[in-house]
Amino acid sequence: MPNERLRGAISARGLTTQRCAELIGVDPKTVERWITRDRVPHRAHRVAATDLLGVDETYLWPSVVDDLRVVSAGRAEMVEFYPSRSAVPLELWRSLIHQARESVDVLVYAGLFLPELHDITHLGERARQGCRVRVLLADPNGTGVRRRGEEEGFGIGLAHRVLLSLRYYEPILAIPGVQLRLHDTTLYASVFRVDETMLVNTHVYGSTAAHNPVLHLRRVPGGRVVDHYLTSFERVWAQAKPTTDIDAVIAAFDGR
Structure with a gap:
């Protein structure tokens, strides 16, 4: 299922996936997979994305709440x-x-x-x-x-x-x-x-x-x-x- 929250957050900032990828420091195809395949980025990229978009990571990727490492940290x-x-x-x-x-x-x-x-x-x-x-x-x-x-x-x-x-x-x-x-x-x-x-x-x-x-x-x-x-x-x-x-x-x- 596509990650429509991420797609909407990028659009709300007036960004394209290409520009979003450039600012985060990843390949544009990576951002596309985050959206179309609902892939969860690595921690560093999640932080960069949430800083850029001004949205909490648990809103964009609710599954991270269940990550035991996140809970422990x-x-x-x-x-x-x-x-x-x-x-x-x-x-x-x-x-x-x-x-x-x-x-x-x-x-x-x-x-x-x-x-x-x-x-x-x-x-x-x-x-x-x-x-x-x-x-x-x-x-x-x-x-x-x-x-x-x-x-x-x-x-x-x-x-x-x-x-x-x-x-x-x-x-x-x-x-x-x-x-x-x-x-x-x-x-x-x-x-x-x-x-x-x-x-x-x-x-x-x-x-x-x-x-x-x-x-x-x-x-x-x-x-x-x-x-x-x-x-x-x-x-x-x-x-x-x-x-x-x-x-x-x-x-x-x-x-x-």
Whole structure:
């Protein structure tokens, strides 16, 4: 049976099988077999294809879920489980920032605890040393933060927490390598990624993030859990609004 999901994902990206093959680094006939014969690519090619198409590999090739090696690698990615964010050792948050070399990615609504816990200027220092820093905060004027605030019982208070976070990050926004964007997305988890390590703070309806469980993950070869959350981050990042003028954001909020 042909893999219509793969065919559709390639078409949705405006690509041909020829161009798709070139970008992935395989023969065009190989991509054709992936489609017409529903062949499952090798792990490296699956990763390249999903990165290119912006689609999770289990959507394109559902059978990989049953691959014992994938299951085993996914379990190996779990370093620790914390029943709540408040149970995560404070030193872990601090050490991750200090150890960052390549990438720091933050996806939250407000995430105010992070700048209150750790001097944000250290993120700027990491950026000056070549580390890419990307921060996604909720748009305080958006519907997403308003809905989440109502669910948590804080109402407009959550938007005010976003504004405070924005002020914390403001001093480092002019540093090359630091980017901040505002999203209006429903988050099912907050994501904190530093190089190969990730902390995923799950969201529970009606409960604040500090009281919800945290997964401490680290990427291992063959695993897909970290990549699964990174794909989610990239999707939110792609549709979020770049922001450098914090005063303008606050003025828009005050003028509602």
